Amino acid sequence: MKIFTKIVVLLVVVSNGLFAFSRRVDQMPNGRVFGCANCHINPAGGSSRNDFGKQIAAGFLQDGDLVWSPELAALDADGDGATNGEELQNPGGTWKIGDAAPGNIDLVTNPGDAASVPVNTRVKQPYPAWQPEEYMLGQNFPNPFNPTTNIEFTVRSQSRVTITVFNINGEPVKKIVDGYFQKGKYQVIFDGRDENGIMLSSGLYIYQMKTENIIQRRQMILLK
Ligand SMILES: [Ca+2]
Numbered sequence: 001m002k003i004f005t006k007i008v009v010l011l012v013v014v015s016n017g018l019f020a021f022s023r024r025v026d027q028m029p030n031g032r033v034f035g036c037a038n039c040h041i042n043p044a045g046g047s048s049r050n051d052f053g054k055q056i057a058a059g060f061l062q063d064g065d066l067v068w069s070p071e072l073a074a075l076d077a078d079g080d081g082a083t084n085g086e087e088l089q090n091p092g093g094t095w096k097i098g099d100a101a102p103g104n105i106d107l108v109t110n111p112g113d114a115a116s117v118p119v120n121t122r123v124k125q126p127y128p129a130w131q132p133e134e135y136m137l138g139q140n141f142p143n144p145f146n147p148t149t150n151i152e153f154t155v156r157s158q159s160r161v162t163i164t165v166f167n168i169n170g171e172p173v174k175k176i177v178d179g180y181f182q183k184g185k186y187q188v189i190f191d192g193r194d195e196n197g198i199m200l201s202s203g204l205y206i207y208q209m210k211t212e213n214i215i216q217r218r219q220m221i222l223l224k
């Protein structure tokens, strides 16, 4: 009976591991081309991560899920001159779970392997071009930042506006704007500190603009 129990436990552990494998692999554009080898030195997964895997683990996992984003796509994990987004055939980082994998599967390269350099000329762009005019909350700049960064926002009609920074657990760490604004374009500087003036640690943060009519969110990376 004891042996039977151990076997059941072992099976549960193994099946959880397999689930995690396919879940995260499927959270990356064309992730099944390289599977675990996208992030791990051992192609079967587990143990040591390659440069891309280290970057993923350092700031792009939420509750064990990979958060693919324009910020992660813009970084170059293995320093070969091609961004992660170019290597994974999604240069803008626009791909989301549930979308068809973008790009040409034949052109995907392993983003953790500095010897692999992607060819971009045939990448499909399955999403409409990004229209910055549609966003009233701008992308912070510089990004990644250390320790200060600028955030632009546009108010289309007089409104109370708040902009709040959240950590990746969804906890608010700093309200950087709270007031009534006339129609116009504004800029605020975020100093990388929380409500108590304490410098935040490196990582991914979300900032959210809220008016009477809209809520918009973007991501930014504090990199020290
Ligand atoms: Ca690269």
Ligand SMILES: [Ca+2]
Pocket: 078, 080, 082, 087, 109, 110, 111, 112, 113, 114, 115, 116, 117, 118
């Ligand atoms: Ca590469």
